[in-house]
Amino acid sequence: MYKIDTPSSEQDFTEYFAFRWKMLREPWKYPEGSEKDEYEQVSQHRMIRNPDGDVIAVGRVHMNSGEEAQVRHVAVEKDYQGKGLAKMLVASLEAVARAEGAERIVTNSTQASIALFTSLGFKAQKGSIKELGEQQRQQMVKKIFDPSSFLLHPKWCELLQRTWHETIPISEQMGIKIHQYSGRTLETRASLNKNINLHGTMFAGSIFSLATLTGWGMIFLQLKEKGLVGDIVLGDGNINYHKPITMQPRALCNIESLNGKFESLAKNKKCQIKLNVSIMDSDNAVAEFSGVFWVLPTKETGT
Template sequence: MYKIETPETDAEFEAYFEFRWLMLRKPWNYPQGSEKDEYEQVSEHRMIRNNKGEVIAIGRIHMNSAEEAQVRHIAVANDAQGRGLAKMIMSSLEAVARQEGAVRIVTNSRELSTPFFESCGFEVEKEASTELGKLKRQQMVKRLLAHNTILLHPKWCKELQDTWHDTIPISEQMGIKLYQYSGKTLENRASLNKNINLHGTMFAGSIFSLATLTGWGMIFLQLKEKNLVGEIVLGDGNIHYHKPITMQPRALCHIESLSGKFEPLAKDKKCQIKLQVDILDGDTAVAEFKGVYWILPPEAEEQDAQSE
């Protein structure tokens, strides 16, 4: 039985890159070193080894943008082909893309590899630039459909996502995306690769931003549910960290954590809402955020603007 692995030690990476060079560069007489590029540090790498510990299959994925992931360097040893190893690698890389919030995956495929990627759901989109000046390739695209995602009121959710990106551009740079909304629970996710520090964990400031935006987003959606309008402002926020985030940053806000009344807003009065956002790394709880938000009625917004 074969197992997908992530190279971690220097020795594992050395074997991983050696195999990449042997399979994808040496046949075209390129020197060692040509198998690497500037994306290695921000990529996710996967490999499969045989019972002797020898690398027999590899693949890599990195994010081109908040919505697009790119697969590169999938290779399987000649004597291990025909066992489904390439599809195992591809499945693992696609899972990474979904976790990062990608809505499509692209790859630049050589002619011989095109049937494989087509079998994985990719379609040829256009001709790509040649690789290393020689190898003709085609750009292929696979559009991802969310699995097991609950998205109540998709128009509201899209409006919230667009509001974040338009008014807080750094949220897009951080790869913060609305993952699911059930009416009672809002879950947002962020890209670890876009928020990683020198220790290989997520910046504390990025975790705080993810938490505050999640609380803000939950109130935004609750205003929609109640057919109310107002300006949401963070009044106070405290976060308690337990563990670092090293895998998948997730933020969940449950409606049960909200306290306060929205009714004053209907009478053109501001209201205060308190809530909690739980931060998880995959399925592991790592932090709790408690926030106090004020919602200002539209008239209060206009008066503030005039007084300025």
């Protein structure tokens, strides 16, 4: 039985990179150190050891953007190939990409690994690139997120996501994404890696931003539900922190927490909406946000 590990100690990483160099760079006569690149610090690394403690397989994933993850440096010791270890690694890296909110995963596969990635649902794209001399690499892509399967109104949610990214650029840099909308509950998620502090936990300011945008987004979607429009602004926001976030940042806003009368907008009057947002670390509640928002009428209200 083999188990996937996450390298954490200095010794783990020394052995991890040594194996990567031996498998992926030494055969091409590249010097030690060439196995590393500028993405190491923002990547998630995985490895497998044999019963003697020797590293026998490695792999890595990093985010190219808020929507795209890239799998790289997958390698398995020759004597252990054909035992499903590569599939185990890629599945583990895909799980990381899903948790980060990626919509697709890409990889630049060698000819020898095209069959592997094809069996895992990746599809070859037109064209190829060259890397490491004459070794050919084929770009392959796997779609891992279909908004319509998670969202009640995917077009509204897509508009909300785009509005965040275009008007609040930091939301994209933080990796904040809509995960689910049921009509009664809005769930958003953020990337921990993009909001991590020196203690290995999520910045308090990032947690506040995630909660605020989730509340703002719930009001945005409720306006759509009611056929109303208006300018949403935060009047006041308070958050109580109980525990640090060390895993998957999630925010939940339920319709039951909303308190206010949207109908005022139809009369060209502003309305006040109070709501609560629960902040989760994976499945653990770690903070509560209470917000007071104002929705200001616009010329389009009621149309």
